[in-house]
Amino acid sequence: KNEVEQSPQNLTAQEGEFITINCSYSVGISALHWLQQHPGGGIVSLFMLSSGKKKHGRLIATINIQEKHSSLHITASHPRDSAVYICAVDGNKLVFGAGTILRVKS
Amino acid sequence: KAGVTQTPRYLIKTRGQQVTLSCSPISGHRSVSWYQQTPGQGLQFLFEYFSETQRNKGNFPGRFSGRQFSNSRSEMNVSTLELGDSALYLCASSGGTGGESGELFFGEGSRLTVL
Numbered sequence: 001k002n003e004v005e006q007s008p009q010n011l012t013a014q015e016g017e018f019i020t021i022n023c024s025y026s027v028g029i030s031a032l033h034w035l036q037q038h039p040g041g042g043i044v045s046l047f048m049l050s051s052g053k054k055k056h057g058r059l060i061a062t063i064n065i066q067e068k069h070s071s072l073h074i075t076a077s078h079p080r081d082s083a084v085y086i087c088a089v090d091g092n093k094l095v096f097g098a099g100t101i102l103r104v105k106s
Numbered sequence: 107k108a109g110v111t112q113t114p115r116y117l118i119k120t121r122g123q124q125v126t127l128s129c130s131p132i133s134g135h136r137s138v139s140w141y142q143q144t145p146g147q148g149l150q151f152l153f154e155y156f157s158e159t160q161r162n163k164g165n166f167p168g169r170f171s172g173r174q175f176s177n178s179r180s181e182m183n184v185s186t187l188e189l190g191d192s193a194l195y196l197c198a199s200s201g202g203t204g205g206e207s208g209e210l211f212f213g214e215g216s217r218l219t220v221l
Contacts, residue, residue, distance in 0.1 A: 033210060043196065043212040086149065093162040094139070096149040 003027050006087050006097035013104050019074040021100045023087035026068065033094070034061050034072050035086040043086070046072070077104045108133065110199050112213035120221050124185040127216045131178050131199030137161075137208065138180040140172060143194040143215070152195075155180055184218075192220045 005024045013019050023032070034046040047054050047061040049070065054061050058077075063070040074081055081104050087097040111130040119125050131138050140152040151164040155174035172182040178199075184191055194215045200208035 035210075035212075042214045043198075045210045045212070048209045088149070093154070093164060094141075094151045096151075098148050 002098075003095045004087060004089055004097040006085075006100050008100060009098065010101045011103070013077050013102070015078060015104055015106045017077050017104075019077050019081075019102065019104075021072045021085050021087075021102070023070045023072070023089075023097055024068060025070075025087075025089045025095075027089065027091045027095070029065075029089045029091050031090040032063055032070050033088040033090065034070075035088060037084045037086060037099070039083075046085075074102075079104045079106050110197060110211050110213035112195075112197055112216050114216055115214065116217050116219075118219045118221060119187050121187055121189060123187050124183060125187060125218060126181055126183045127195055127197075127218075129180045129182075129197035129199075129213060131180070131197075132201075132211055135199035135201050135211070136178050137200040138174055138178060139198050139200070139210070140180070140182050141196045141198070142166075143196060144192075149196075152182065187220045189220050192218060194218075 003026050007022045031048055031050045033048050035043050036046050037043045049063045058075045060073040084099045084101050086099045088094045113128045137156045139154040141149050143149045153172050154162045158174045169185045174180045194217050196212055196215045198210040198212045200210050
């Protein structure tokens with residue numbers, strides 16, 4: 001079993017839909033990162049969480065340390081949100097999930 | 107504020123050669139970490155440096171090494187290249203201190219092809 005599991009692996013949504021990407025992990029961590037990678041592009045950090053909830057614009061990230069689970073929500077999705085979303089957990093080193101490929105259709 | 111700069115962006119090597127990649131972090135950041143990204147294995151942690159000291163190391167063979175200079179610039183070296191070393195190598199800098207990474211700022215990566 002991988003230390004970090006993301007679901008779903010692939011997600012297609014219509015513009016305007018509410019999207020949720022999940023991340024479960026099995027190790028003790030000090031923080032969890034949500035990252036975004038566009039095709040052929042670099043990686044952008046969306047959130048770093050150690051507890052609770054954070055919001056940036058249409059993006060919301062939550063973490064439940066006791067349940068070892070985090071979610072990334074995108075409200076009112078847009079085609080420009082199409083990207084790979086990666087969860088990474090910070091124990092004594094970063095361990096990455098396999099990523100969720102999101103496609104938002106107009 | 108300039109971002110994280112990685113050089114070279116693209117390079118082609120042959121098996122058995124060695125390669126050195128460079129990463130200049132955001133000014134003021136003392137933590138630099140390196141990652142390998144391949145289609146098969148995804149993103150994997152290579153190592154992290156903080157104030158010239160290697161703080162953590164991933165599960166890679168000794169052919170992979172790195173160092174950090176006093177100005178926080180970092181280099182990674184791969185010796186005796188193998189076909190499987192073909193990958194996108196990413197570095198990230200962070201203003202984090204102590205034991206956690208802090209928010210990560212990634213460079214565009216160096217794409218290495220080994221023939």
